[in-house]
Amino acid sequence: MTADKTPYDKNALNVLVLDGEMAVFRDTTRVDGDIKSILESGEAIHAGNAKEFYTKCIQLNIEPKNVTFDMTLAAYLLDVNASSYDMEQLCTKYSVDFNEKEPVKSLILLNKVLYDEICAQDMLKILRDIEIPLAEVLASMEHEGIALDADGLAKFGEEILPKIAELEEMVCGIAGHKFNIGSPKQLSVVLFEELGLPAGKKRKTGYSTDSETLEELLDKSPIIQPILDYRKLTKLYNTYVKGLQNAVSPDGRMYTTFKQTETRTGRISSSEPNIQNIPVRTELGRNFRKFLIASEGKVLCDADYSQIELRVLASLSGDKVMIETFKENRDIHAETAESVFRKTTGQSNADLRRKAKAVNFGIVYGIGAFSLAKDIGTTVGDAKRYIDDYLTHFSGVKQYMDTNTRSAEADGYAVTMFGRRRFIPEILSTNKVVKALGKRIAMNTPIQGTAADIIKIAMIRVYKRLRKELPQAKLILQVHDELIVEAPEAVSEQALKILKEEMQCAVELSVPLTVDAKSGKTWFDTH
DNA sequence: GATATCACG
């Protein structure tokens, strides 16, 4: 490992957004005049917050040509665990005196400190090749937004409301009195004291009433099913009817915020509104995707990676069997089922495949027998055997997990294929439970993080190709392993082709990356 | 502001 030798460019333009205004400095001297031509001249630019900077550029119709550093993204790469990347706090953290009267001087000092540290940690490449270009893409996506069919959503909401009232009446009828079903405290009094149902898990403040607990009680009382239904409906109504209605702008579109420095693994997150948790797993919830739509004359083009995390695991671990499975395009879950459950009889293939899928998830998360048993409804002993058989069959995975946790323990951090780093203080804990968590983090972070790196690279490439070849089509959403482009109907096939090509070829692994892609008028129609 | 619950990959 050698530190990056690219020298610090002290002549670079320093660009900050102060009180919502773009401020450009040469060294510490404010530059006035034609900001646009200066930023488009090709001179190196050091930003304070790249996404904010690019957003400002969109508003001012500026296309900055050469952003070579960003303090916020640098600080994120150096420590993904930090709770804030506020400039004043960064100065404290990196021992730069913060001068209230001349903040620019402090920030330019901070810039150099962060630059040197990024180079020392060999992270200039991931900063310049991934995070800074991605900031431009995210700024554009936030600017584009997505159209919402507010009328359709309102109608759907009006169908849900009477059902909620009906369920409320039914539940209170069985309980014998009115109470707030949405209050875990009141609900637990009704269930475990008044009705005398057996209580399960304890929470900090009392007995749990979560859906898992309630499902255990389904055959003990007729009150349970309507409570579960009530929960489901109020959740959908509050979060996705009211929530999305509140989030829609006068122009009929929703503008999410993509956070680039939020997650410990390198994923991006979405908020206000969160478009990464729109329902899909249940038939009822999936209906909400009918109201996220393409605007007039356009369609949504959706492409998602197939099993990207398992493919990353195959590649990172070099496991011969798993690589072979993906190379021959065989069904990984069915394959797992055969190797893990081969001695099991009396269960349908579909059931075995479902359980094998749970095992594969467990492996990616850093497996534990107890949790796997709970998930697939077996004994801990059986779950242990499944895991053992899995790791015997995919012996390269076992070796990978062992060396991976050991190196995380020695170095104190986990690292992705592209050098993104996450410190894991938990792995040195003397508390056994915390240390076990540290090991699971060490196993999961390179997998989830590398998958995040890959889709980020794909986003940059899709964005650039669309801008060049299909400028009417815009990348608008990302949901971890899925990208959505809004394109004129006439060019939807080209947009799908670009998505598929760039996602599949974003990086070269030891296994192929496969992508499913489909277009439709609504998000619902793309699956 | 903390807690419980549940929506997603």
Added chain:
DNA sequence: ACGTACGTGATATCT
């Protein structure tokens, strides 16, 4: 003996 799968964000309720 003991607690228990990785990563997020929004909502309502409780303190």
